[in-house]
Amino acid sequence: MSESILHMDNIEKHFGNVIALNGVSFDVKPGECHCLLGDNGAGKSTFIKTMSGVYRPSQGQIYMGGKPVQFGSPRDAMAAGIACVYQDLAMIPLMSVARNFFMGREPTKGKFLWKRFDTEHADEITMTEMKKMGINLRSADQAVGTLSGGERQTVAIARAVYFGAKVLILDEPTSALGVRQTSNVLATIDKVREQGVGVVFISHNVRHALAVGDRFTVLNRGQTLGTAARGEITSDELQDLMAGGQELAQLEGSLGGTI
Amino acid sequence: MSLENDSTVDERLKEESRVARLMKRPELGAVAGALLVAIFFMFTADGSMFTLSGIINILSPAAQLGILAIAAALLMIGGEFDLSIGSMVAFAGLVFGFCVVNFDLPLILAIPITLIFCAGVGAVNGQIVLRTGLPSFIVTLAFLFILRGLSLVGLKAATGGSTQLRGVRDAVEGDPLAPFFSGDAFQGFFQWAASMGWIDTFRSGLPKVPGIPVEIIWFIVLAGVATYVLLKTPAGNWIFAAGGDKTAASNSGVPVRKVKIALFMLTASCAALLAITQVLDAGSTDARRGFMKEFEAIIAAVIGGCLLTGGYGSAIGAFFGSIIFGMVVIGLTYTNIDQDWFQVFLGSMLLLAVIFNNAIRKRVTGER
Ligand SMILES: Nc1ncnc2c1ncn2[C@@H]1O[C@H](COP(=O)(O)OP(=O)(O)OP(=O)(O)O)[C@@H](O)[C@H]1O
Numbered sequence: 001m002s003e004s005i006l007h008m009d010n011i012e013k014h015f016g017n018v019i020a021l022n023g024v025s026f027d028v029k030p031g032e033c034h035c036l037l038g039d040n041g042a043g044k045s046t047f048i049k050t051m052s053g054v055y056r057p058s059q060g061q062i063y064m065g066g067k068p069v070q071f072g073s074p075r076d077a078m079a080a081g082i083a084c085v086y087q088d089l090a091m092i093p094l095m096s097v098a099r100n101f102f103m104g105r106e107p108t109k110g111k112f113l114w115k116r117f118d119t120e121h122a123d124e125i126t127m128t129e130m131k132k133m134g135i136n137l138r139s140a141d142q143a144v145g146t147l148s149g150g151e152r153q154t155v156a157i158a159r160a161v162y163f164g165a166k167v168l169i170l171d172e173p174t175s176a177l178g179v180r181q182t183s184n185v186l187a188t189i190d191k192v193r194e195q196g197v198g199v200v201f202i203s204h205n206v207r208h209a210l211a212v213g214d215r216f217t218v219l220n221r222g223q224t225l226g227t228a229a230r231g232e233i234t235s236d237e238l239q240d241l242m243a244g245g246q247e248l249a250q251l252e253g254s255l256g257g258t259i
Numbered sequence: 260m261s262l263e264n265d266s267t268v269d270e271r272l273k274e275e276s277r278v279a280r281l282m283k284r285p286e287l288g289a290v291a292g293a294l295l296v297a298i299f300f301m302f303t304a305d306g307s308m309f310t311l312s313g314i315i316n317i318l319s320p321a322a323q324l325g326i327l328a329i330a331a332a333l334l335m336i337g338g339e340f341d342l343s344i345g346s347m348v349a350f351a352g353l354v355f356g357f358c359v360v361n362f363d364l365p366l367i368l369a370i371p372i373t374l375i376f377c378a379g380v381g382a383v384n385g386q387i388v389l390r391t392g393l394p395s396f397i398v399t400l401a402f403l404f405i406l407r408g409l410s411l412v413g414l415k416a417a418t419g420g421s422t423q424l425r426g427v428r429d430a431v432e433g434d435p436l437a438p439f440f441s442g443d444a445f446q447g448f449f450q451w452a453a454s455m456g457w458i459d460t461f462r463s464g465l466p467k468v469p470g471i472p473v474e475i476i477w478f479i480v481l482a483g484v485a486t487y488v489l490l491k492t493p494a495g496n497w498i499f500a501a502g503g504d505k506t507a508a509s510n511s512g513v514p515v516r517k518v519k520i521a522l523f524m525l526t527a528s529c530a531a532l533l534a535i536t537q538v539l540d541a542g543s544t545d546a547r548r549g550f551m552k553e554f555e556a557i558i559a560a561v562i563g564g565c566l567l568t569g570g571y572g573s574a575i576g577a578f579f580g581s582i583i584f585g586m587v588v589i590g591l592t593y594t595n596i597d598q599d600w601f602q603v604f605l606g607s608m609l610l611l612a613v614i615f616n617n618a619i620r621k622r623v624t625g626e627r
Pocket residue numbers: 015018019020038039040041042043044045046047087204
């Protein structure tokens with residue numbers, strides 16, 4: 001396929017003397033879903049936070065469209081076209097769905113001193129975008145705190161999708177969802193991908209990843225264990241890689257292969 | 260059984276009534292409280308409390324507190340406190356008095372200098388809070404003492420030993436800007452209304468209320484602008500977001516640091532504005548000005564629906580909180596009740612408001 005939109009080269013990230021990432025390379029092409037897999041604490045969240053401008057890499061370089069870039073803040077990364085749905089969702093429970101939806105990117109109307117937050121427009125878009133994702137809001141000024149965990153996830157995804165990024169990063173979007181909402185999210189990922197957006201899908205659920213992924217990269221203790229394309233790798237092999245090769249194999253005997 | 264899912268209606272959603280929605284407004288408590296207090300005084304106070312001059316009497320202290328309280332409310336919604344605003348009033352008074360009396364500057368220079376200087380101190384407050392990550396409560400508590408002390412020392416230096424700087428009135432005599440910051444507004448209208456017999460007059464024919472004290476105008480304008488900014492501008496959304504969860508906000512692209520610094524500058528500027536009007540009205544400045552006002556302002560903001568944890572509240576609530584304050588301060592003088600009950604009242608209102616707000620917040624977030 002075509003050239004990658006985003007390329008992360010040999011990224012390292014240290015927190016004091018904790019080495020969270022130790023030379024990770026990764027790239028996303030337009031219209032593909034690249035899954036980043038790894039166990040708890042593997043460094044997935046840290047990696048995508050360097051991708052989206054929250055952290056600066058201690059070492060390594062980020063390229064967008066072939067050019068080296070540096071993100072000083074999430075705002076910079078967003079301006080460059082990287083949208084991120086964090087594991088912690090970046091939502092404020094006391095604020096309304098619409099205010100959360102447009103947080104930091106409020107639509108305005110009017111000029112100069114009368115340039116104001118177009119709340120009606122914001123409410124309207126929020127309602128329609130949420131409906132597209134299969135969620136009927138009572139009203140757009142319902143507080144996010146009143147939504148279920150899955151509904152919140154959907155708001156966060158709908159928001160990222162709506163702001164039409166070139167790269168959409170989803171940090172474990174399905175881990176808190178029920179069956180129906182999971183399949184909704186996976187279907188959305190598919191739609192987003194068809195529009196030519198590069199999706200980075202973080203998960204430790206191999207089934208979810210295999211359902212939509214085009215390529216799979218496994219992270220373990222801050223390092224990549226390699227990248228495989230769809231069809232080149234089986235669920236079991238991925239599972240083993242994620243666990244670092246051995247431990248799971250031993251466990252599997254006693255659990256009768258239920259994981 | 261059909262598994263078909265009609266996506267337009269969801270049987271679990273009940274239409275929310277208008278009343279139920281109103282019940283969730285943060286300023287509900289303050290409005291209800293203001294009504295209750297008004298009713299209380301209608302029964303206990305002398306009838307003259309609710310005449311035009313009585314109402315102006317109430318609004319004056321309400322406005323003086325409200326100018327601080329509205330700014331304090333915005334800052335609280337933004338997730339921070341400023342305990343230094345009371346001392347800032349004295350400090351701004353010193354800067355302003357010094358400009359006007361010692362340097363003989365016209366108001367067109369003295370006012371901006373005072374505002375900018377105080378906003379600068381506010382920015383320092385904010386920078387320290389953000390850089391150190393310490394609670395703003397502690398940092399601004401330090402400034403409460405620092406600014407009060409500087410005001411005392413500075414005034415003594417400026418006057419050669421006194422903690423009062425006089426001579427402001429003479430210094431600003433005839434200044435074209437003075438009417439915007441002192442005295443009464445709309446005097447012509449009130450005279451006209453008196454001549455038409457619409458309002459009470461003295462025997463000489465002059466109206467008993469010569470006009471609306473300008474600080475009341477500032478108070479109302481500030482409440483309007485603050486409410487508009489909060490509810491109808493992107494900046495308002497950023498204030499709620501910054502106070503609600505600063506990591507989530509900055510991850511979503513909200514310039515949290517800028518918002519917070521701007522809010523600290525705003526509280527300091529509002530303290531300076533209050534100082535300017537007070538100094539011009541009194542004709543002198545005093546190191547004791549604004550004493551304890553930071554607490555009253557925070558109480559008014561809390562009565563107005565602000566949560567101590569940030570991210571929730573309203574400017575119009577702080578407006579009504581200040582009016583409650585004015586009604587009680589002045590109202591007690593119209594009754595036979597010992598005025599020293601005032602503090603008891605203030606404390607009880609605070610407690611009630613906090614309990615009430617907590618309940619409201621649980622409603623808003625669906626008791627999660
Ligand atoms: N701010 C930080 N300071 C110090 N150490 C950190 C920080 N953030 C992450 N780490 C460490 O870096 C490692 C990787 O964490 P990270 O959150 O990226 O894991 P993850 O792969 O997202 O795990 P999970 O699947 O549980 O979300 C962990 O050991 C964690 O303790």
